[in-house]
Structures are given as structure tokens and as C-alpha cells.
Amino acid sequence: MTALHGRSRLALRRRRLRLWWLRFSQPVLGPFRSRWRSSLRLRTMTITASITTVMIFVAGVFILTNVGDDLYSSRRDQALADSARATLAAQSVLDSSNATDRARLTTLVDSVRRAVLDTSSSSMIYLRRQPGQVDVSDAPVDSNTSQSLVDAVTDDLSESLRDTDAPQHWQPVSVPDETGVSGPGIAVGSTLSFPSGVGNYDLFIGYNFSDTEESLNAIQRTLLITTIGLLALIISLVWVISRSVFRPIRAAADASHRLAAGDSDARMPLQNDEHFDVLSENFNNMAGTLQARITELDELSDMQQRFVSDVSHELRTPLTTIRLASEVLRGQQDAMDPSQGRAVEVLGTQIDRFETLLGDLLEISRYDAGRITLETEPTNLVALARDVIDGIQPLSKSMIELRPIGGYGTVDVDARRIRRIISNLVGNAAEHGEGRPVVVTIDSNAAAVAVTVRDWGVGLKAEDIERVFDRFWRADPARKRTFGGTGLGLAIAREDAAVHGGLLEAWSRPGEGANFRLTLPRGDASAFVSPLPLIPDDVSIEETDPGTTGGWLRRPFRRVWKERTK
Incomplete structure (x- = not known):
């Protein structure tokens, strides 16, 4: 239990540390990381x-190391030669002396010290009798000119002088300069032989390397300034080169962006480079071809819209004449035999269907031309849906x-178009419901109002759901139409929803029926969440169902539809 508790606390600390790092790094590194991913120029620089x-x-470390070693070695060799x-000189003074008593030996020590000071470039001298010798009463006492040198001499250096035959030994020490500030240096030790059996004395001379350190620091400063200048020069050079290299790419990106935004006259300028000029010429040729093709398609689209609109209008006149003739025949239906009466009845039914088809064609041509005007008014969707159901129920099995879970409040919509959407959805559900119940649900929240129409009919396949809003498409062409559709109902319904800034969606599964959801935003809501789910609560959710990987958050399509119809 203790081990488990310890692991839990460790995991909690790691989680807190990760959260803290995310909170810290996101505001600081987030913009740079985003810019890093999106800018090839920034990555290159x-x-x-x-x-x-x-x-x-x-390179700087290598140069400084070698220069420092060379300076130190040169200065050390000079100090060793100076000490030698x-x-x-000191040993020569000793060798030429025949002093035997203490007074003369003391005077001899002074002479040795003066000889060292006159010969050496250093003023730090320490002369002491070598440890480990037999005491001599007349031996001169130790003398020095720098207490810091006395403190700097270590036992290792003393033992090296006593135990080895090398003429000189040295060690790095810290010695003060003329101002009293400690700096790097070395202490060089050698052995002097005094006359009259006095024994050996150790001579230590201290050398200050502060001048060498200052020279090395000056070299470091010079190298640092040179490095900063060189780095700034390289960055400036890379910036200039990248700006020059990426200028054609920016020109191509700008031209393609303008072309994608609808500016058919956008072209890529020449860059005075044979390779980029080939790219510019090919891009401009492609843009010209696209412009010609788009112009051709626009003209064909306009011709098609005018054709549909003109044909629909032109068919109105003969259709009116045929309807009048049908009404005349219907007035004489009682005097006809049953077969003729049936023919007159079928003629009237088909004329009604033909007139509905013409109306739908005119409506879809208005949407294609972008000539739609909404006549909004405060509308109660519950009351509107109830009226639609009351009109369809007598004709449905x-x-x-x-x-009505919610949605009792009014919403500003074009009541005629919303009524057409709900009528189409309820009529389709009743027609494909196989006699099973159809449920119309209405609910609302602060941002949107939704209407769902659920049936338990044969359902649709996944590939059929993607085409259910296509014009003149039918899942089962052999199915008999109870309400006599034209094949444009759902296409017009989706356009009606889009022009309101709403969304019309469909869910279906073979053997489990279908569910259509209409969501309308309240006012000019920039985003809304549908108050009703697209997938019914009575079915299991699968990964292939629409909406299972996303949410119900939608942006209104009104702005998109307006931009499309400009």
C-alpha cells in the first residue's frame, strides 16, 4: 500500500509539472512554434x-584554449629561465664566500637576496633552510619579501626539492600584484648550498601572470566582438538571400491566393530568373486557362438558369390553358362513362403535379441566381408544425x-419557407415510414431552435445519405409516391435552411429508419449548438454515424450562402 501510494503521489507530481509546463510554454513558445511551422524562411534563418x-x-573555444596554453607556456618558460x-647568481655569491660565523652568514644572506633581486624580474623571494637537516646554531634565519609567497608554498613543492635531483620545481599559485589584487602565477623552487656546513636552503621565487591573463581576456573580448559581428553579418546575409530567394515563392502564393479568392485577373510577375520565369509563365498560362474555363462555365450556368426560368415561365401559359380545359371536362364528368371520368381525374392530378414541378423549378432557379428575399416575421414553430401535421395526417397511413419539448417562443424566420421544409420532411417520413409512427420533436436553447422528424421505415445506406439532398435523386425509383413529389423537395429544403443561416442534416440506417434535423439560429448567432441530437436516443452509436467524431457546434451558413450568391 505504501509503494502504491508513493507511485500515485509521483504520478500526481508529474501531472502537475506537465500542466505547469503547458501553462508556461504555451503563451511563450506558442506563437514562435506556430510561426516556426508556417514559415520556411524563419526555419532557414x-x-x-x-x-x-x-x-x-x-572554433572560439579551440582558439582560446590553444592561445591560452601557448601564452601560459611561454610565460612559464620565461619565469623558469629567469629563476634559473x-x-x-645566488649560488655564485655563495660559492665565492668563506663566511663562517653567524654575523657574516647573515650578511651573506642579504647579499644572496640582493643578487636574486638584481637578476630576477620578480620581487617576491622566499629563502628558508631546507627541512630535515641537522640544526646548526650559526645558520641564518629564513627571510622573505612577500608573506603571500610564504603562504602559497605547499608541502608537495618542498618535498619535491628535497627528494629529487631536478634543479627546479614549480607549482601554480595565487599571488598579489602591485595593487594587492591576487592573480594567477607560479612559484619556482630551487636549492642553494651554503658554505661552512650550514646546509642547503630552498629558494622560492614568485611570478605573477596577471599580465598574461589580461592579454588572454583582451583576446577573448576581441573574439567575442568578432563573433557577434560575424553572426550578425551572417544572419543579415541569410535574411537578404532568403528574402531574394523566397520573393518568387511569395509572389506565386499571393497570385494563387488572389486567384482562389475570385480575382481571375491575378497573374504572377516575372522574376528575372530562367527557372522562376518558366514557373511564372506556366502559372499565368494556367490562370488564363482557368479564367477562360470559368467564364465558359459561368456563361453555361447563366444559360442553364435562364433556360430553366424561361421554360418554366413559358410553360405557364399552355399549362393554364390545359388546366382550363381540364376544368371544363371535369364539369362534364357526370355525363361521361366511367373510363372517360377516370381519365379526366388522372389528367387533373397530373396537371397539379406538373404545376408543382414548375413551381419547384422556378424556386430552385431563383436560388441558383441568388435572387432570394426573406420575408421574416415572428413565428411559433410549434404552432407551425402542428398546422403542417394536421394537413398531412389525413393523407398518411x-x-x-x-x-414540443421547447420552442414555444417566437423566432424571426420566413414562415412560408420553414413551413415548406417541415412539410417536406414530415411528408417524406410518412411516405417512407412503412405505416409506422412518425415523431416530430421541437426543442430550443439560448442560441438555436431545432426540429427533428423521426421515422422507423426501411432507412437509407451510408452512401445514400450523402446524396439524399441531391436534385431529382430517389433512393428507390420504383417506390410509389403517396404525396407526389418532384425530386426537388429536399434540395429546396436545404437551400431554405441555409438562407436562414441554419442547417439541415440527415441520419439513417437500414432497418432502423431515418432522422432529419433542422436547426435554426436565433438572431445573428455566430455559432450555435443544436438542442436536439442528430442520432436518435433509441439506437446505438457507431463510428460511421455522422456527428460521432465531432460535436453539434455549427457556424451559420447564411454568410456562406450570401457569399456564394454574390
């Missing part, structure tokens, strides 16, 4: 600057039920 900085740093000369 950053990578070049990073590699250059690493190379300069490695001073030691020889299915029981149509209205479930």
Missing part, C-alpha cells in the same frame, strides 16, 4: 544561425406525433 553559432563557439639565472 534559425537553423543557419544555430549552426553558425555552434561552429563559431567550437637568479639561482645561478402513419400516426404522426408532435413532441
Whole structure:
């Protein structure tokens, strides 16, 4: 239990640390990370600057290390040579002396110290009798000119002088300069032989390397300034080169963006480079071809819209004449035999259907031409849906039920178009419901009002759902139409929903029926969540169902529809 508790606490700490890092790094690194992913120029400059900085740093460290070693070695060799000369001078003074008593030996020590000071470039001298020798009463006492040198001499250096035959030994020490500030240096030790059996003395001379350190610091400063200048020069050079290299790419991106935005005259200028000029010429040729093709398609679309509109209008006159003739025949139907009466009845039914088809063609041509005007008014969708159901129920074999969960408040819509949507959805559900009940549900929230029409008929396949809003498409062409559709109902219904800024969606599954959902935003809501689910609550959700990977959050299509119809 203790181990489990410890692992839990460790996992909690890791989670908190991860959350803290996300909160810290997102505002700081987020904009740079986003810019890094989207800018090839920034990546090129950053990578070049990073590699250059690493190379300069490695080269600088290498140069400084070698220069520092060379300066130190040269200064150390000078100090050793200087110490050797001073030691020889001091030993010469000792060798030429025949002092035997303490007074003369003390005077001899002073002479040795003066000889060292005169010969050596350093003023730090420490002379002491070598440890481990037999005491001599007349031996001169130790003397020094720098207490810091006395403190800097270590036992290792003393033992090296006593135990080895090398003429000189040295060690790095910290010694003060003329101002008293400690700096790097070395202490060089050598052995002097005094006359009259006095024994050996150790001579230590301290050398200050502060001048060498200052020279190295000056080199470091110069190298740092050179590095910064070189790095700035390289970054500026990369910036200028990248600006020059990416200028044709920016020109191509700008031209393609303008072309995608609808500017058919957008062209890519020449770049005075044979390869980029080929790209510019090919791009401009492609843009010209697209412009010609788009112009041709626009003309064909306009011709098609005018044709549909003109034909629909032109058919109105003969259709009116045929309807008048049909009404005359219908007035004489009682005097006809049953077969003739049936023919007159069928003629009237088909004329009604033909007139409905002409009306739908005119309506769809208005949508294609972008000549739609909404006549909005405060509308109660519950009352409107109830009126629609009351009109369709006598003609339907299915029981149509209205479930108004919400939506009792009014919403500003074009009541005629919304009535047409609901009538189409309820009529299709009653026709394909196989006699099973049809449920119309209405609900609302602060941002939207939704209407769903649910049936338990044969349902549709996944590939059929994608085409259910196509014009003149039927899932089963052999199915008999109870309400006599034209094949344009759902296409017009989706356009009616889009012009309101709403959304018309469909869900269906073979053997489990279908569910159509109309969602209308309240006012000018920039985003809305449908108050009703697209997938019914009585079915299991599958990964292939629409809406299972997203949410119900939708942006209104009114702006998109307006831009499309400009």
C-alpha cells in the first residue's frame, strides 16, 4: 500500500509539472512554434544561425584554449629561465664566500637576496633552510619579501626539492600584484648550498601572470566582438538571400491566393530568373486557362438558369390553358362513362403535379441566381408544425406525433419557407415510414431552435445519405409516391435552411429508419449548438454515424450562402 501510494503521489507530481509546463510554454513558445511551422524562411534563418553559432563557439573555444596554453607556456618558460639565472647568481655569491660565523652568514644572506633581486624580474623571494637537516646554531634565519609567497608554498613543492635531483620545481599559485589584487602565477623552487656546513636552503621565487591573463581576456573580448559581428553579418546575409530567394515563392502564393479568392485577373510577375520565369509563365498560362474555363462555365450556368426560368415561365401559359380545359371536362364528368371520368381525374392530378414541378423549378432557379428575399416575421414553430401535421395526417397511413419539448417562443424566420421544409420532411417520413409512427420533436436553447422528424421505415445506406439532398435523386425509383413529389423537395429544403443561416442534416440506417434535423439560429448567432441530437436516443452509436467524431457546434451558413450568391 505504501509503494502504491508513493507511485500515485509521483504520478500526481508529474501531472502537475506537465500542466505547469503547458501553462508556461504555451503563451511563450506558442506563437514562435506556430510561426516556426508556417514559415520556411524563419526555419532557414534559425537553423543557419544555430549552426553558425555552434561552429563559431567550437572554433572560439579551440582558439582560446590553444592561445591560452601557448601564452601560459611561454610565460612559464620565461619565469623558469629567469629563476634559473637568479639561482645561478645566488649560488655564485655563495660559492665565492668563506663566511663562517653567524654575523657574516647573515650578511651573506642579504647579499644572496640582493643578487636574486638584481637578476630576477620578480620581487617576491622566499629563502628558508631546507627541512630535515641537522640544526646548526650559526645558520641564518629564513627571510622573505612577500608573506603571500610564504603562504602559497605547499608541502608537495618542498618535498619535491628535497627528494629529487631536478634543479627546479614549480607549482601554480595565487599571488598579489602591485595593487594587492591576487592573480594567477607560479612559484619556482630551487636549492642553494651554503658554505661552512650550514646546509642547503630552498629558494622560492614568485611570478605573477596577471599580465598574461589580461592579454588572454583582451583576446577573448576581441573574439567575442568578432563573433557577434560575424553572426550578425551572417544572419543579415541569410535574411537578404532568403528574402531574394523566397520573393518568387511569395509572389506565386499571393497570385494563387488572389486567384482562389475570385480575382481571375491575378497573374504572377516575372522574376528575372530562367527557372522562376518558366514557373511564372506556366502559372499565368494556367490562370488564363482557368479564367477562360470559368467564364465558359459561368456563361453555361447563366444559360442553364435562364433556360430553366424561361421554360418554366413559358410553360405557364399552355399549362393554364390545359388546366382550363381540364376544368371544363371535369364539369362534364357526370355525363361521361366511367373510363372517360377516370381519365379526366388522372389528367387533373397530373396537371397539379406538373404545376408543382414548375413551381419547384422556378424556386430552385431563383436560388441558383441568388435572387432570394426573406420575408421574416415572428413565428411559433410549434404552432407551425402542428398546422403542417394536421394537413398531412389525413393523407398518411402513419400516426404522426408532435413532441414540443421547447420552442414555444417566437423566432424571426420566413414562415412560408420553414413551413415548406417541415412539410417536406414530415411528408417524406410518412411516405417512407412503412405505416409506422412518425415523431416530430421541437426543442430550443439560448442560441438555436431545432426540429427533428423521426421515422422507423426501411432507412437509407451510408452512401445514400450523402446524396439524399441531391436534385431529382430517389433512393428507390420504383417506390410509389403517396404525396407526389418532384425530386426537388429536399434540395429546396436545404437551400431554405441555409438562407436562414441554419442547417439541415440527415441520419439513417437500414432497418432502423431515418432522422432529419433542422436547426435554426436565433438572431445573428455566430455559432450555435443544436438542442436536439442528430442520432436518435433509441439506437446505438457507431463510428460511421455522422456527428460521432465531432460535436453539434455549427457556424451559420447564411454568410456562406450570401457569399456564394454574390
